[in-house]
Amino acid sequence: MQGSIPHRQESWARPRPASFDVLIVDDDIDIRETVEEILSSEGFEVLTARNGAEALERLRDGLPRLILLDLFMPVMDGAEFRRNQLADPSLASVPTVVISAADALEHRVAAMHLTGALEKPLHLDVLMETVERFCS
Amino acid sequence: MAESGGRPTIVPGDLFRRIVEGVTDYAIFMLDASGRIASWNAGAERIKGYEAQEVIGSHFSRFYPPEDVARGKPAWELAQAAKDGRVEDEGWRVRKDGTRFWASVVITALRDEHGTLQGFAKVTRDVTDRKRAEGERERLLRAQEAVQARDEFLAIASHELKTPITALQLQVQSLLRQSAALPGPPGQAFSKRLDAVMRQAERLTRLIDGFSDVVRVNTGALELAREPLDLSELVRTVLARWREELERNHCTVRLSAPAPVTGRFDRPRMEQVIASLLGNAVKYGAGKPVRLQVRAEEDRAILIVSDQGIGIPREFQSRVFDRFVRAVSTRHYGGFGLGLWMVVQIVRAHGGSVHLDSTPGEGSTFEVDLPRELDSR
Numbered sequence: 001m002q003g004s005i006p007h008r009q010e011s012w013a014r015p016r017p018a019s020f021d022v023l024i025v026d027d028d029i030d031i032r033e034t035v036e037e038i039l040s041s042e043g044f045e046v047l048t049a050r051n052g053a054e055a056l057e058r059l060r061d062g063l064p065r066l067i068l069l070d071l072f073m074p075v076m077d078g079a080e081f082r083r084n085q086l087a088d089p090s091l092a093s094v095p096t097v098v099i100s101a102a103d104a105l106e107h108r109v110a111a112m113h114l115t116g117a118l119e120k121p122l123h124l125d126v127l128m129e130t131v132e133r134f135c136s
Numbered sequence: 137m138a139e140s141g142g143r144p145t146i147v148p149g150d151l152f153r154r155i156v157e158g159v160t161d162y163a164i165f166m167l168d169a170s171g172r173i174a175s176w177n178a179g180a181e182r183i184k185g186y187e188a189q190e191v192i193g194s195h196f197s198r199f200y201p202p203e204d205v206a207r208g209k210p211a212w213e214l215a216q217a218a219k220d221g222r223v224e225d226e227g228w229r230v231r232k233d234g235t236r237f238w239a240s241v242v243i244t245a246l247r248d249e250h251g252t253l254q255g256f257a258k259v260t261r262d263v264t265d266r267k268r269a270e271g272e273r274e275r276l277l278r279a280q281e282a283v284q285a286r287d288e289f290l291a292i293a294s295h296e297l298k299t300p301i302t303a304l305q306l307q308v309q310s311l312l313r314q315s316a317a318l319p320g321p322p323g324q325a326f327s328k329r330l331d332a333v334m335r336q337a338e339r340l341t342r343l344i345d346g347f348s349d350v351v352r353v354n355t356g357a358l359e360l361a362r363e364p365l366d367l368s369e370l371v372r373t374v375l376a377r378w379r380e381e382l383e384r385n386h387c388t389v390r391l392s393a394p395a396p397v398t399g400r401f402d403r404p405r406m407e408q409v410i411a412s413l414l415g416n417a418v419k420y421g422a423g424k425p426v427r428l429q430v431r432a433e434e435d436r437a438i439l440i441v442s443d444q445g446i447g448i449p450r451e452f453q454s455r456v457f458d459r460f461v462r463a464v465s466t467r468h469y470g471g472f473g474l475g476l477w478m479v480v481q482i483v484r485a486h487g488g489s490v491h492l493d494s495t496p497g498e499g500s501t502f503e504v505d506l507p508r509e510l511d512s513r
Binding site: 030034035099120121123124127 | 294300305307310348
């Protein structure tokens with residue numbers, strides 16, 4: 001049994017396989033529920049979190065194929081979540097796309113080393129394309 | 137007092153009287169203990185407009201506006217000066233011709249060696265210019281603050297409104313997808329109504345985008361992403377997207393775009409320019425045909441949109457490109473009045489210009505002239 005400890009640590013340090021499709025991180029309940037409903041009805045497995053701290057908690061139980069991240073949230077905002085995510089080797093490689101109404105999204109993508117950004121209001125086709133690219 | 141050094145004899149009281157009489161920047165005069173004018177100088181004559189013989193003996197309350205006299209201000213000021221030795225005041229005073237000036241006043245009580253009140257010395261200065269400058273500064277400051285508050289509000293409003301609009305649009309689009317799968321006429325009727333909901337959501341989005349544009353321009357964040365494109369083709373694309381809207385408004389568009397007009401432009405922003413000018417022509421075009429022309433003139437691209445509608449009164453023509461301005465009543469024509477302003481912002485960012493030619497009752501022609509930037513890469 002003792003021998004399994006270093007082994008477990010080693011696997012912790014490496015990216016784990018994804019156990020669900022999409023983690024939606026947004027403080028707005030309407031956005032969370034709408035996106036969750038739409039993606040679930042298309043057959044994707046979805047979890048939600050209300051802020052960055054909750055998202056980190058969710059990620060302890062399993063990894064998604066894609067994180068859809070809001071920027072401005074209470075408790076822990078998108079930028080801080082992203083810093084935490086990148087600092088953790090087991091989470092760093094999960095594709096993360098920001099959905100925001102904020103300005104200068106291109107600059108934020110570069111600054112936060114994001115996979116991409118979708119501007120609010122976004123079209124359903126754009127959302128589906130993005131999710132399908134990472135989750136099919 | 138004999139002078140030994142041959143210098144002229146000076147009578148201090150007399151010299152002082154002459155100085156006072158000669159001063160023109162200040163009205164300096166005496167009042168008796170009851171407030172009647174006892175002396176008058178050149179400054180008083182200049183500032184108040186009365187000559188000495190007109191005012192000496194009359195009560196000084198004649199210099200105060202009626203509302204101050206009614207409140208008993210002149211008597212109060214004398215009582216204050218008698219009590220404290222002096223009183224200072226700034227306020228409106230009335231000249232002989234009835235006009236008002238902003239006065240800075242000092243009234244000093246004059247007493248004899250026994251302490252008995254003899255009268256008052258009153259020194260008045262006309263500081264209307266200073267007052268006016270302060271007022272202007274104040275107004276300018278308030279106006280700047282108001283503009284800043286408005287722009288901050290727009291920034292917050294546009295950001296906050298985008299979240300519910302996102303949820304609304306996604307729901308409607310998702311319902312549209314599902315309704316497309318419904319069989320037969322009920323499915324079609326459902327889709328048609330959802331289309332109508334979607335159009336309204338898109339309209340809301342455009343209005344909110346208008347706010348974001350104001351914020352972007354104000355913060356200098358209007359950045360262009362130029363790419364090589366054919367303006368003729370772009371106009372056709374926008375027209376195709378507008379076909380339904382044009383049909384609903386019973387509006388025909390005559391397009392003249394005989395040849396490709398290639399250049400380096402920001403695609404979404406140029407679409408916005410075309411759509412704004414087209415929308416404007418439809419809105420104010422009185423249902424008559426709208427003409428759209430695109431052509432290249434050497435290194436320039438020319439886009440012309442003309443309608444035969446209500447036109448723009450001459451006095452408004454220079455202002456239609458301002459923010460939140462429209463030449464017609466807001467009750468009859470909706471919108472925020474941001475469209476043409478944004479057209480100019482985008483065209484200027486491209487290094488171009490917009491020209492307006494309009495005759496009330498005959499229609500308006502907007503001509504956009506853009507450098508094609510063919511050499512820059």
